Amino acid sequence: MSEQHNHEDHIDEVNGMKQGHGKVPRFLIIVYAALACWAVFYALTAKGIDETANAGGNTAGVSAEAGKALMGQSCALCHGQNYKGGLGPTLAGVVDTKGEEYVTGILKNGGVTMTAIAKDNNWTDDQVKSVIAAMKEIK
Amino acid sequence: MVERSALAIYIAAIVLFMMGAFATIILPFFDPDMTTPTANAEARNYAPDSPEAKGRLVYIANGCNTCHTQYVRPVKADVAMNLGPVTVPGDYVYDKPHLFGSNRTGPDLMWVGSRTNAQWNYQHLKNPQKLVPGSIMPKYDYLSEDDLNNLVSYLMSLKPATNAQAAAFNK
Amino acid sequence: MLSNAPFSTAKNFWYSSIFWLIISMIAGLVVALKQISPDFLYFQGADGLNFALTYAHIRIIHTNGILLAWLSMAMVGAMFYMVPKLTRTPLWSERLGNLTALIWNVAIAAAVVIIALGYSSGVEYAELPLILDLGVAVLAVLLSINLFMTIAKRQEKQLYASIWYFTGSLIWLPLVWIVGNIPSALVGGAMQANMNWFYGHNVLGLWFTTVGIGQIYFLLPKITGKPLYSHKLSLIGFWTIATIYVWNGPHHLVNGPIPVWLMKAGIIPSLLLIIPVWTVLANVFGTMKGVWHRVAEDVNLKFLVTAAIFYMMACLQGPFQSLMQVSAVVKFSHWVVGHAHMAPFAAFSFVCFVTIYYAVPRLTGRHIYSKALMNWHYYMSVIGFLMFAFTLWIAGVIQGFAWMDGTPFMETVDTVRTLVVFRAVGGTLMIVGQLFFAYNIWKTVKSGTKISSEENVAA
């Protein structure tokens, strides 16, 4: 490009096509810079979405609250958003009809399809009890 | 000067292309998440002449994947629609060709085998509108009896690996 | 048998592309109607026929027909016209060019039959079975040889921006095609899906987009008579698109079963694409400065400016929907289908219309048969498309939020039913516009008034 004058009005002809040498508009330069900054920021900070989880939860102490958090994380995908049945059966009233021992068993050892969630995630006994407490509250 | 030489444009274009191709096509081969099969993948690794494998071919020949996806994302919509467990790359290691799909004109079918039963599926394929009034799924009553049964077997196999399968796989 | 007349290749590509345009759009309308009534074109008891005409087969014929037959052939025709014009060198071999056009048509016809018989590879946009994949690769090589030889024989050394774009596209197309169609089938699984979208995205970005921009850079100065605004912008636009576009494949699998780093490797370049897109647009609008009043009277310019605007819209929408949070709502819904028509139809098909309207009078020595029909073509296409797209975008947003609320699937289907009907109405308008186009070109070639020697339209 050395032999060309980078002058606004200078027009040269290439392959029979006229071409000018207009300036790069200022706002474009700002856009380039802003995008470059964003790209670096995003590359360093962005995380994948995980909306299956509500929250983490404490490992000690029994509470229906902690249980709810654990359930949102682990059970909704298979038992439905309100635990009224999906891939797995409804969980409403299951603790009453089948008993706490049965439910503890299925959490620790899994069912035919259901995974052994408590074991796989190394839940403490308190956490299992919290989940059962939360299950009792499902109406 | 690049503008004077078609060859220079040619070479630069190839080099830039290769950079992107390397990052997005070659690098994933080195990510174990992409390549390690899971128990779910194993459960779908059908023997070549099984009804499920044949049913999968019927699924492809009739383009079910133009209306149905087979993947569950960790996002609110998929949780709310009760689609089943979120899928990971390892679940698809034996899917050849992949049947991800890109459009949900109908619901996701990744784990449909655990939501529906064989008899319902058979009837539904023959006449979706009879079972689901207003459904816009086409009738597949033109399929032969064999094809229909194989297709149903395939659909019913679309469920998470059982614990027994998972245990066997982990050994 | 194969003509050696100058520019016969370009003409043959264009005439066949218009034929495939009509066929593929009708296939599209059939799909739209089948989404309204699944019993449309369903014949109780005629099993073989029902299989051939099943929803999926027609949809595959529609997408492949539009992309591989209409848009690709129209663009190849444009290159066969513009490359010799720009290099002021006759095409290396018109005979080879015509042979390429002939094989291309045979391959597409074979593809239609094969897809209707259910022999699809099952992978979106790569449905053609291996044998035809190889056929397309051979076609790409044939046309590259022809065009590269023409460029190599040129007298003037300097190359105009359009030629860079054409050169780039011709080298990228075979690479993209091969990655997407040949090894990916051996791989399977999430890896294949990733390769599949590498192809699916790059065939848009490094073929349709780049050839389309090359055409715009040729047409705009010719039609307005003004020099292209800025050489520097052309350079920036070309090299940034060449650097960034290749990376975009994974944005089609956002939130899906691929690692997060790979998603990010696709999302970042999606936003960075704003750089080449706005650079090209700045060049277009810079060139237009001072001649805007001509848009009202010149249908070609109207088409071209509209195309630039829709290109801008598509490339604002694209980065937006590649973001994880947005994708979580619109993905899998009708929204994506709306987006998927904006650039290929309302931007790059429009550019091809202009190329054909511009070149056919110059090659046949006849005036365009009817300017009124051209106007009708324009208004039907734009109004039809807007109706088509907006109904789909609205439907998509409704679907996205309904799914997040866990609404039973059929309830959402019922909610968007009316919108899907309006989509079909918009689509019908789009087709009617193209019928005007086809008729107009046909009449021009057959019986357009001769251009007298005093009128100087030849460029």
Ligand code: HEM
């Ligand atoms: C800056 C430019 C663009 C970006 C960032 C972009 C981004 C995207 C994204 C993220 C999707 C996937 C949507 C989803 O499934 O969630 C998509 C789909 C699509 N885009 Fe674009 N786009 C751009 C421009 C274009 C252009 C220029 C064309 C055509 C020439 C195009 C044609 C399509 C098509 C056909 C699909 C549908 C693919 C399918 O079937 O799923 N886009 N685009």
